[in-house]
Every structure is written in C-alpha cells, then in structure tokens.
Amino acid sequence: MKARHKRFSLIAAGLILLVIATVLITQSFKSNLVFFFTPTQVEKGQAPKTGSFRIGGLVENGSLKRLPDGLRVQFRVTDTAKTMQVIYKGILPDLFKEGKGVVAEGKLGAAGIFEADQVLAKHDENYMPPEAAAALKAASDAKMKAGTM
Amino acid sequence: MIPEIGHFSLILAFCFAIVQGTLPLIGVWQHKPMLANVAVPAARLQFLFIAIAFISLDYSFYVDDFSVLYVASTSNSQLPIMYKLAAIWGGHEGSMLLWVSMLGLWTMAVTIYAEALPQTFKIRLIAVMGMVSIGFLAFVIFTSNPFERLIPAALDGRDLNPLLQDPGMVFHPPVLYMGYVGFSVAFAFAIAALLDGKLDITWARWTRPWTTVAWVFLTLGIAFGSKWAYYELGWGGWWFWDAVENASFMPWLVGTALIHSLAVTEKRDAFKVWTVLLSISAFSLSLLGTFLVRSGVLTSVHAFATDPRRGVFILLYLVVVIGGALLLFAWRAPKVGLGEKFDVVSRESMLLANNVVLVAAAGSVLLGTMYPLLMDALGAGKISVGPPYFDAVFVAIMAPGLFLMGLGPLAKWKKASLPEIGARLKVAAVISVISSVLVPFIMGKMSLMVVVGVFLAFWVGSTSLILLANRVKSRSAATPNLVDNLKGIPLAFYGMFIAHLGIGVFILGVTLVKGYESEQDLRMEINDVAKIGNLNFTFEGTQTIKGPNYESQQGTFTVTKNGKAVAVLHPEKRFYPVQGSVMTEADISPGVIKDLYVSLGEPLEKGAWSVRIYIKPFVQWIWAGAILMALGGFCALADKRYRARNKKLSQGSKEGEQEAHEAFAS
Numbered sequence: 023m024k025a026r027h028k029r030f031s032l033i034a035a036g037l038i039l040l041v042i043a044t045v046l047i048t049q050s051f052k053s054n055l056v057f058f059f060t061p062t063q064v065e066k067g068q069a070p071k072t073g074s075f076r077i078g079g080l081v082e083n084g085s086l087k088r089l090p091d092g093l094r095v096q097f098r099v100t101d102t103a104k105t106m107q108v109i110y111k112g113i114l115p116d117l118f119k120e121g122k123g124v125v126a127e128g129k130l131g132a133a134g135i136f137e138a139d140q141v142l143a144k145h146d147e148n149y150m151p152p153e154a155a156a157a158l159k160a161a162s163d164a165k166m167k168a169g170t171m
Numbered sequence: 172m173i174p175e176i177g178h179f180s181l182i183l184a185f186c187f188a189i190v191q192g193t194l195p196l197i198g199v200w201q202h203k204p205m206l207a208n209v210a211v212p213a214a215r216l217q218f219l220f221i222a223i224a225f226i227s228l229d230y231s232f233y234v235d236d237f238s239v240l241y242v243a244s245t246s247n248s249q250l251p252i253m254y255k256l257a258a259i260w261g262g263h264e265g266s267m268l269l270w271v272s273m274l275g276l277w278t279m280a281v282t283i284y285a286e287a288l289p290q291t292f293k294i295r296l297i298a299v300m301g302m303v304s305i306g307f308l309a310f311v312i313f314t315s316n317p318f319e320r321l322i323p324a325a326l327d328g329r330d331l332n333p334l335l336q337d338p339g340m341v342f343h344p345p346v347l348y349m350g351y352v353g354f355s356v357a358f359a360f361a362i363a364a365l366l367d368g369k370l371d372i373t374w375a376r377w378t379r380p381w382t383t384v385a386w387v388f389l390t391l392g393i394a395f396g397s398k399w400a401y402y403e404l405g406w407g408g409w410w411f412w413d414a415v416e417n418a419s420f421m422p423w424l425v426g427t428a429l430i431h432s433l434a435v436t437e438k439r440d441a442f443k444v445w446t447v448l449l450s451i452s453a454f455s456l457s458l459l460g461t462f463l464v465r466s467g468v469l470t471s472v473h474a475f476a477t478d479p480r481r482g483v484f485i486l487l488y489l490v491v492v493i494g495g496a497l498l499l500f501a502w503r504a505p506k507v508g509l510g511e512k513f514d515v516v517s518r519e520s521m522l523l524a525n526n527v528v529l530v531a532a533a534g535s536v537l538l539g540t541m542y543p544l545l546m547d548a549l550g551a552g553k554i555s556v557g558p559p560y561f562d563a564v565f566v567a568i569m570a571p572g573l574f575l576m577g578l579g580p581l582a583k584w585k586k587a588s589l590p591e592i593g594a595r596l597k598v599a600a601v602i603s604v605i606s607s608v609l610v611p612f613i614m615g616k617m618s619l620m621v622v623v624g625v626f627l628a629f630w631v632g633s634t635s636l637i638l639l640a641n642r643v644k645s646r647s648a649a650t651p652n653l654v655d656n657l658k659g660i661p662l663a664f665y666g667m668f669i670a671h672l673g674i675g676v677f678i679l680g681v682t683l684v685k686g687y688e689s690e691q692d693l694r695m696e697i698n699d700v701a702k703i704g705n706l707n708f709t710f711e712g713t714q715t716i717k718g719p720n721y722e723s724q725q726g727t728f729t730v731t732k733n734g735k736a737v738a739v740l741h742p743e744k745r746f747y748p749v750q751g752s753v754m755t756e757a758d759i760s761p762g763v764i765k766d767l768y769v770s771l772g773e774p775l776e777k778g779a780w781s782v783r784i785y786i787k788p789f790v791q792w793i794w795a796g797a798i799l800m801a802l803g804g805f806c807a808l809a810d811k812r813y814r815a816r817n818k819k820l821s822q823g824s825k826e827g828e829q830e831a832h833e834a835f836a837s
Contacts, residue, residue, distance in 0.1 A: 028515055
C-alpha cells in the first residue's frame, strides 16, 4: 500500500513538473519568435513599432556608407518596390555586398531607420537567403498585379 | 572516361542495393537460403562500387578535370591539394555521395563484424541497411549526379567557397557524417528485431558497440564543427542554434538517450520497446537533418543553392522510412514486450529520467527548428526563433537532468535507497556548493547562471570521482594493491567515468565563457592601444602577403600584460580573386584559462582598421569536454566484454559470460 502511495505521489509530481515545463517552454517560445517583413510591409506600417523583427531584400547599389565614427555603417535594403534605411554597428559579414541579398534583424528606430543588431548575407555566389528571395518575389508579384489592372 | 566509370559504378551500386534490400528478406520469409545468402556478397559489392565512384570523383578533383560540372563549380587549379581532395564534399552532390559512401562503409563493417550474429538476424539487418541505401543512391543518381559533364569544359573552376578552405573542411564533414549515418546501424538492428519479434539482452549487447561508435563520431563531428565556426566565422561564437547545428544536435541528444537505454536493456532486460523507439528516432532525426541541410529551406552557413525537387524527394523518402518504421513498430512492438519491472527509486528509474530529459531537450530543439519551416510551408509568414529561446529552454530542461546524473550511477539496480545515496554524496554536495560560490568570487562577478553552472559542473565531476572511489573501496579487500585494483576495473566503467567527467568539463567551459567573456568593437589606428582588463592590445599595422590562391592584409597585434609580452596575433583579411570574395581570418592565442581573439573588420582611412577583440575565458574547455566524452566512448568500446562476446558465441565457454558479468557489476 505504501509503495503504491509513493508511486502515485511521484507520478503526480512528475505530471506537475511536466505542466510547468510546458508552460515555460511555450512562454519562452512565444517571446522569442522573430517575424519577417519586406520593406513594402514595413512602409505600410505592418511591422511592430517596438520589438525585434527581420527584414530582407537586396542591398541597394551605391547605398553603403560608413558613418564618421568609423564603426557604424548605413545602407539601404530594397525589395525593388520600396527601400528602407538600415544602420548597423559592428563588422559586416564577409559576403555582404551591394546588389546582393541580405537579411537583417533589429528594431525600428527613430525616423523610421532600421537599427540592425545582426546582418546575415548570402553564403555563395548563387545562394539567396529564402527571406530575401521572398521579399523580391512579393514585390514583383505586386507589380505584376498592378500592371494587369 | 574516369567520371563515366564513376557514374556507371554508382548505377551498379544502386542495382546491388536493390538486390541487397529485397531478395534476402524474401529469402528469409520463404525459407529460401539461396536468396537469403545473397545479402553479404551484395552488400560488399555495393560498397566496392560506391568506393570506385568516390575515388573516381576525387580523382577528377585531383587532376582538375573541369569538364565535370561539379568539379568545375567547387574546385580551382590554384586550390591547395588538400582542399582539392576535400572539395569533393564542398557542394551538394558530393556531400550526398559522401553520405552514401559512409552508409556503404557501415554496411561493410556490419558484414565483417557481425559474423557471430544468428544467420537470419544478420541477413535481415543487412537487408534493412540495403533498403536505406536504395533511397539515397536513387537520390544521388536521379537528382544530384556529381558526374554530370560540362561541355565545353571550363578553363578553370569556380573555386571552393573560401569559407570552406580550412583544415576543418577535411575532418568535420566525414566525421560528422560517419556519426550521422552510423545511427542507421542501430536503426537496422531495431527493425530487424521487430521483424524477428524477439528482443532480449543479447540483442542489446550486439547493438551497443555499434551505437557507441556512431555516437563517438557524432560527438567529435559536432565538436569539430563548433571549433571551426569559432575560429573561422570570426564572430567568436561556438554555437549559434543554427537550424543545421540543431539538425546534428537532435540525433546526438536522442543517441545519448539511446546509449543509456541500451545499457538498461542489456543489464536488466527492461526499457525494451522504448529502446527500439529511440533507435528509430535517432536515425529518423539524422534523416530529418539531411533533409534540412540538403533541401535548401534554410538560411544557414551550410545551405547551398539547391533544386526544390531534391527537397521533395528527401521529404518523400523521409515519410516512407520513418512512417514505415513506425508502422512496423506499432504492429510488432507488443511482441517485443516491455521487460522487467523496477522500483520507483532505482537506477532504472534514474536512467528513465535521464531519457525523458534528453528526449524533452531534443523535442524543444525540434520545436524551435521546425516551427518556422512549418509556418512558412503553411503560408503563415516567415518567422525565426531567436537563440534566447534555445538557451533558456535547453538549460532549464537539462539542469535537473545533470543533477540526476550525479545520483544515477550510485543507485542500485532494481531497488535503491535514497538515504543511502544521499550519505554517499555528502562530500560531493559540499564540494559543489563551495565551488559554486568560490569560483564566481575569484572571477570577480556573481550571477545566478554562473552559480548554477559551476555547481552542476562540480557536482557532475565530484560525483564521478566518488563513484570511482567507491568502486575501488569495494574491491580493496580482494585486491589490496591500488594499481592492481584500478587495473581490474572494467574499461566500460572508465568509459562512463571519463565521459561524465567530460560533461562536467564542458559545463564549466560553457558557464565561464558565457559569464565572463568580453567583446569590443574598436576603430584602431597604427600604434593605438586597446586596454581590456589588465591586457594591452597594440595595433602595429598591416602588411600585404600572398597566399596560394588569395591575397591577404595581415595585421599585427602585440598583447602585453604589465609591460611583458603575452602574445603576438596576426589576424587577416583575405581576398580570393576567383570568387571575388573576402574572408576574415581571426587569430587566436588559445589558453587553458582564456583565449585572446582578434579579428579585422574593414580598412578605414589612413591605415586604420575596424577591429574586434574578444577575451574568451575557459572556452577551450568546451571542446576538451567533448573530446573527453568521445574518449569515454572509445574506452567503453575497448571493454573486454565486446570481444568476449564473440569468443563466447563461437566457443560456448563460460568465461565470456563471467567477464561480461564483472563488467556490469557496480
């Protein structure tokens, strides 16, 4: 009888732990989801005003500038329909290039400038980050639609 | 000519795989020994032809045959010879050939080392391996042919991605794949047992060494990859929770659970159904990893430009293999039986808790990895899961498991007593608590994460030592001489001891580097000095140097401490003209206590550079811990009882049984 009670309480304790764990996991999961937006969507105000998100597209040709402090860089990301200003402090990845695909993660700062804390660039000649490709496709689809109407 | 031989060999290998995967099963089913006995020769021929294909392709790399499309796109005449040979797995097609080659190698090993297994079981085992091989060979031949010709031939190749031109490229992929694919053997053992409807202690004893070998390779492969990322990517990180890293980590977690569950099945004839399920899961996760890496659905260091058809093929294959295995499991598992019962407080229950923890950890990683892909596939938008999720959830799940790790090995099989375990662990508890306060005190900063981390590291380490001490004490009456005493303890025990110590070392490394690392982004002119802690980093300027296939700006930094030179570092910024790409090569002065890490950003005006400097305390302990875990695995493999098993089966002597028994007593 005693053994059975012991077993029951252990199982109950196990279940309670399991429930707590599940709650904690889902909480942590929800608060760490990072959503992706194209420059067009950001322009329309669909991106969160506070909190992190990702943007993607092409680095606009001739837009890469180094700010006077020597550490921050500024460039524009375009999905060919809309562009947006991005500021990044730190060292850009080796494969970051103007005219190539890029994905940046960060927050929307003052004056609508995107303050990136992470920049991901393409990894080989042919490779385009799926997010960047999706942004370009969305923009070109929108144009096509506008054209036919 | 050579590439055609390779291609043709691959097709022959495919034919033999079909023979190996089908006829023997029919033979066993219909009791036709003629058909059944085809298994071994077919498997060996399959391996032979895969080997010919592999060598042909590498030969094409060796002689710079740019009329082969794959060679032209991943190699270059200027590439150093070591990287030419390794470039074979530098792209999609060759990686898949490597996958298939590893599978061939494992199958070959099974035909050689599984001599002692009962005939029908062995035949089924090899047939299942053949079936796995059919799918992958078909994938290579029909969607990813590495021998495709390029006409007219390219004048020179497009070069291997500079990121991959590193000694890590030579070791990381083959070792990792060896581990990844190695779980196919455990999988085949499980399927063969389900087909047999019989699963006992002997089965577990056969399966164990195979699983351990795969696990050792996977451990080393992941550790190499992490080390490589650390120095090559130039960001000073060693683990990014990148989907591809997760893809290799999930089979590792489940594989670790499997190793422990197999121990219970072998020792106590318990956890049977669970062990089978883990064997299936470990390999399924390996396949899932292959899908993630090879289908191009991810933004990752490992992603190549790929063809979506390939993704669909692997996905279908995944569904067939995993679905088939699970169906078979559902149908046959009741025949296998649950196994022996055990008390709530016993080593079995501790190991069960270990398994639950590891599987839950793998599950949380799976959720974070797959959720974004699922949402994307359902058209619900593009989402990514941030590393903080993985950090928080993974640590929270693993911490109680690591605590139990201290108790488990001290608990008795079947029924243990908590007060007794507690009494044995008093010393360990005292050591761990004191260290968890003392270490942050010495390092100069206290945080909850560090206290918990250091506690767990010392807890795992000290309980392992106490376990060893107990073992020696219990034997000291019979063998008073300490050296003889230590020599008499089976290697399997030392294997566990070393692997567990490795976990302790690993946790300590992770905790201290997370807790005390420092990072600075600076703009440095020539002769500028950056002061970090009590170290002075002086930038002496850069010079241009020429490598075999690149040109480099090499910086010089001298590091001094109280006026005395500590290290000279030469980080580089390399330019590879063939792909027109730039690569950062960080320079690191590694140390037991800390690594000094400098990488060059970009040239600014007047010889100044943007520079990143890191101090990484105890970071090397992370990989040292992983190496210890692998060493522990090797040690366990060298145990007498795995050799004794063959002797016992062939001679029927009692001696093997005796040795095996000794190896388990604890």
